[in-house]
Amino acid sequence: MREWPLILFTLATQLACGLTLGATVFETKARPSDAVLMRPLAMAIFPVVAIGILLSMAHLGRPLMAWRALVNLGQSRLSLEVILTAVFALLALAYSGFWWMGRTEGRLALGAATGVAGIAAVVAGAALYTVPTQPAWNSGWVPASFLGTAVLLGGLAPAVLISWRENTGLLRIFLGASVAGSLLLLIAALWMMANLSRRAYDPFTAARLAGLLQLLTSRNSLWLGCYVVLVSVLPAAVAVRLWPEERVEITPFTGALLAAVVLGTAIGRAMMYWLGTGYEPF
Amino acid sequence: MAAAPAQIGFFVDATRCINCKTCEIACKDFNDAPVGRRIRKVRSFEGGEFPAVFAYNLSMSCNHCEQPACVEGCPAGAYSKRAADGIVVHDPEKCIGCRYCTWLCPYGAPQYDAREGRVRKCNLCAGEATPVCVAACPMRAIEVGPLAEIAARPGSTIALRDLPSPQLTGPSIRYRVRKEARA
Numbered sequence: 473m474r475e476w477p478l479i480l481f482t483l484a485t486q487l488a489c490g491l492t493l494g495a496t497v498f499e500t501k502a503r504p505s506d507a508v509l510m511r512p513l514a515m516a517i518f519p520v521v522a523i524g525i526l527l528s529m530a531h532l533g534r535p536l537m538a539w540r541a542l543v544n545l546g547q548s549r550l551s552l553e554v555i556l557t558a559v560f561a562l563l564a565l566a567y568s569g570f571w572w573m574g575r576t577e578g579r580l581a582l583g584a585a586t587g588v589a590g591i592a593a594v595v596a597g598a599a600l601y602t603v604p605t606q607p608a609w610n611s612g613w614v615p616a617s618f619l620g621t622a623v624l625l626g627g628l629a630p631a632v633l634i635s636w637r638e639n640t641g642l643l644r645i646f647l648g649a650s651v652a653g654s655l656l657l658l659i660a661a662l663w664m665m666a667n668l669s670r671r672a673y674d675p676f677t678a679a680r681l682a683g684l685l686q687l688l689t690s691r692n693s694l695w696l697g698c699y700v701v702l703v704s705v706l707p708a709a710v711a712v713r714l715w716p717e718e719r720v721e722i723t724p725f726t727g728a729l730l731a732a733v734v735l736g737t738a739i740g741r742a743m744m745y746w747l748g749t750g751y752e753p754f
Numbered sequence: 755m756a757a758a759p760a761q762i763g764f765f766v767d768a769t770r771c772i773n774c775k776t777c778e779i780a781c782k783d784f785n786d787a788p789v790g791r792r793i794r795k796v797r798s799f800e801g802g803e804f805p806a807v808f809a810y811n812l813s814m815s816c817n818h819c820e821q822p823a824c825v826e827g828c829p830a831g832a833y834s835k836r837a838a839d840g841i842v843v844h845d846p847e848k849c850i851g852c853r854y855c856t857w858l859c860p861y862g863a864p865q866y867d868a869r870e871g872r873v874r875k876c877n878l879c880a881g882e883a884t885p886v887c888v889a890a891c892p893m894r895a896i897e898v899g900p901l902a903e904i905a906a907r908p909g910s911t912i913a914l915r916d917l918p919s920p921q922l923t924g925p926s927i928r929y930r931v932r933k934e935a936r937a
Contacts, residue, residue: 531852531853532852532871533853533867533868533871533872537850540829540831540850541850541852544829544830544831547827550828550852603827603857605823605857605922605923673919674918674937675916675937676916676917676918676919677918
């Protein structure tokens with residue numbers, strides 16, 4: 473899988489976007505004295521997106537010339553994604569810095585702006601794949617999958633990585649967000665299958681899509697099953713388990729749950745690249 | 755993107771091609787392409803049901819499309835379409851090796867060279883009077899010339915059942931194939 477830098481980059485950007493939205497929601501709902509609970513995750517937003525950007529450089533054949541990715545800003549979707557991700561990273565730097573320094577003045581507005589920039593970067597990233605020359609990707613399931621991953625990880629990470637102290641209402645908001653994200657990913661998976669099953673506009677594309685669907689449901693069906701279980705069933709089970717809790721303690725088990733869900737999102741992303749790359753008649 | 759007034763294109767006569775791959779080797783030699791990187795490729799296609807079966811060979815490189823997805827998509831501006839003759843030129847010096855063009859091209863024309871960390875593709879042997887693939891073909895199955903003249907030839911077609919829809923990018927290539935191979 474030569475696209476691993478892109479798998480990690482897209483997941484990191486979506487995780488950072490989700491954490492930003494989660495931190496902003498936290499700030500509007502939590503008591504000021506509880507801010508310490510979210511601080512480690514909010515401080516992690518910038519490192520996550522920065523590591524993702526650094527990893528994306530490994531995808532380039534000539535990483536030292538990465539600056540040239542901005543040359544075709546007027547036309548290229550990739551240039552647009554690069555600039556929007558850079559804006560998101562800069563705002564994330566300031567936002568994580570505010571949490572690190574304990575500065576509360578203007579933090580809510582900065583969080584909202586960072587969240588909007590994060591969503592813009594995620595949507596621009598999805599737009600790279602929705603092109604007519606890639607029929608397996610050219611459908612709404614790709615943006616649904618990208619946004620679903622952001623909502624799932626942004627909801628689940630705070631739910632299981634924070635020792636909640638009688639703040640049941642806020643815990644349920646995050647659990648609800650993780651279930652919403654997992655539902656969106658399930659819809660995206662069904663949408664992907666429907667896209668591969670659709671009637672194509674030419675015989676070549678029809679044959680290609682039918683072949684991919686056949687491979688996905690036979691040789692790669694185990695991976696598809698793992699993906700659905702890890703990103704849809706597991707978060708729902710976590711929500712059911714934690715919903716009645718008044719206090720949640722961080723344990724190796726809750727950390728392992730999150731790691732399993734992240735692994736599921738990585739499997740799904742690897743399948744996405746497998747579906748698209750290699751699409752050529754020659 | 756407006757069509758070039760004197761768009762140049764390929765004419766590939768699949769009824770003559772014998773899949774000897776001389777064009778592919780000549781192209782590889784001219785461009786010093788490494789093993790596995792095929793800037794021009796020849797491939798066989800088969801179809802039909804017994805007893806009405808058929809096969810044909812196609813030689814293809816960059817089709818210098820009228821709406822080239824690579825020109826619009828390349829973030830580094832490494833691609834350009836010449837206004838005079840419509841040739842899509844790739845400048846390897848500007849290429850950053852992101853490979854986005856390899857996803858955008860429906861024909862797999864841009865070839866990533868891991869040795870150099872950048873993409874290479876057919877520039878129609880810019881600077882040469884006759885592209886080396888045309889000169890090398892022993893069957894005279896590949897020609898290059900004004901697209902308007904090529905498209906007007908009897909039996910010339912653009913849509914084949916084994917290739918992506920030409921509506922995607924408007925490839926500047928025409929084929930002569932047996933009727934079963936047409937879309």
